[in-house]
Amino acid sequence: MESGENSLPSGSDGVKRKVSYFYDPEVGNYYYGLGHAMKPHRIRMTHALLAHYGLLQHMQVLKPSPAKDRDLCKFHADDYVDFLRGITPDAQQDQLRQLKRFNIGEDCPVFDGLYSFCQTYAGGSVGGAVKLNHGVCDIAINWAGGLHHAKKCEASGFCYVNDIVLAILELLKVHERVLYVDIDIHHGDGVEEAFYATDRVMTVSFHKFGDYFPGTGDIRDIGYGKGKYYSLNVPLDDGIDDESYMSLFKPIMGKVMEVFRPGAVVLQCGADSLSGDRLGCFNLSIKGHAECVKYMRSFNVPLLLLGGGGYTIRNVARCWCYETGIALGMELEDKMPQHEYYEYFGPDYTLHVAPSNMENKNFRDLLDDIRSKLLDNLSKLQHAPSVPFQERPPDTELHQVVLRDEDEDDKDERWGPDSDTEFDDYSNPVPGRVKREYIEVDRNDSGSYHNHLDRGRDFDMPFKENASSKGSGSNGSG
Numbered sequence: 001m002e003s004g005e006n007s008l009p010s011g012s013d014g015v016k017r018k019v020s021y022f023y024d025p026e027v028g029n030y031y032y033g034l035g036h037a038m039k040p041h042r043i044r045m046t047h048a049l050l051a052h053y054g055l056l057q058h059m060q061v062l063k064p065s066p067a068k069d070r071d072l073c074k075f076h077a078d079d080y081v082d083f084l085r086g087i088t089p090d091a092q093q094d095q096l097r098q099l100k101r102f103n104i105g106e107d108c109p110v111f112d113g114l115y116s117f118c119q120t121y122a123g124g125s126v127g128g129a130v131k132l133n134h135g136v137c138d139i140a141i142n143w144a145g146g147l148h149h150a151k152k153c154e155a156s157g158f159c160y161v162n163d164i165v166l167a168i169l170e171l172l173k174v175h176e177r178v179l180y181v182d183i184d185i186h187h188g189d190g191v192e193e194a195f196y197a198t199d200r201v202m203t204v205s206f207h208k209f210g211d212y213f214p215g216t217g218d219i220r221d222i223g224y225g226k227g228k229y230y231s232l233n234v235p236l237d238d239g240i241d242d243e244s245y246m247s248l249f250k251p252i253m254g255k256v257m258e259v260f261r262p263g264a265v266v267l268q269c270g271a272d273s274l275s276g277d278r279l280g281c282f283n284l285s286i287k288g289h290a291e292c293v294k295y296m297r298s299f300n301v302p303l304l305l306l307g308g309g310g311y312t313i314r315n316v317a318r319c320w321c322y323e324t325g326i327a328l329g330m331e332l333e334d335k336m337p338q339h340e341y342y343e344y345f346g347p348d349y350t351l352h353v354a355p356s357n358m359e360n361k362n363f364r365d366l367l368d369d370i371r372s373k374l375l376d377n378l379s380k381l382q383h384a385p386s387v388p389f390q391e392r393p394p395d396t397e398l399h400q401v402v403l404r405d406e407d408e409d410d411k412d413e414r415w416g417p418d419s420d421t422e423f424d425d426y427s428n429p430v431p432g433r434v435k436r437e438y439i440e441v442d443r444n445d446s447g448s449y450h451n452h453l454d455r456g457r458d459f460d461m462p463f464k465e466n467a468s469s470k471g472s473g474s475n476g477s478g
């Protein structure tokens, strides 16, 4: 099923996509601490590039409404969420047992504003899912999200709450089947674990495997019980290049789309799989990485694009900017526009960077073997499962602020009471085109999934024991 080659509007399907993009102007101010590899500033750099490439005017730009305690508790344990809400850098010394219990420490430190950071990035992903559920957009983007390692009651690999699991739970209110695809260099363990025993979510993770964080993601891990064959793991080795990566990604994802037929797709676009990443060891170009986005986009299924890892931050911003262009069906000039972070991109000041000449340890016969094993697993899926829907659970409360809308003329506008003071720090390259508006899509008070979803028990708890943190150390990743 190689139908993904002409996915842009100029290509065979000829369809332009409506894109909703979630961004909080505060997100770049959160700081994990001196020397920590995870830098939320990269989200702000990405946004600056989007602005100066002129992409914001083609999307609906939304400030996510922060996820509330009860939203986070749809996946996470109450006491874990309570702890995240209450902990401060100063209070740490008195809470050593709790810190240990919830795996808060070196990789996942306590920092100022930690809880609001979690609320912000989770709010963007869940908000994106709600927009997709309402058919407001075809593609929703939250580059601040994608923190795939977080567990039900444990932080892991720079991740505190699992916005991806929360977003998928939201999508499951409307869609019978949701596909999760993870191209971060690290195994998407938190998401896999959450949905390991259900056939309503298929998870597919492409990752470095073998003596590498988090240590899980063996090709033989295929799901459990009803979820057997609904988890797919693609173990890769150092130095994989675009051609090798695509020789697996396209045939596998093509087959997945054919047999699973998801109603929505969530793609975690971790950029630590790029060549030259500070923590990674793959050799993908930005175009190679973005080819995954292009390919998944080509199926015309509602698509949620999320961030994730990525530790050479100039390349992260390059990548996610380019991929936003792909989502919009726009090819961007390689020469970068002047902007506030321009000096990060020297000496070439281009969007694309050449991959390195590192050795590709993924030999042909190894790749062939992986491909045929996974296609064989997929052939065991006889049909796409479906569930009877009784009553649609209410949406998670959503009242984003629209920072600007891609189609300004035909909107039912309701201006928020304090909309003029909300974004003093928001800089837009096209002054006067920023729309500040409250929309209240649905204010139904949402109950717990477990009460509404006919098979909600599937999501009550992780199904696999927490994976042992093999290789856990200071090289974990989001």
Ligand SMILES: [Zn+2]
Residues within 6 Å of the ligand: 184, 185, 186, 270, 272, 308, 309, 310, 476, 477, 478
């Ligand atoms: Zn990662």
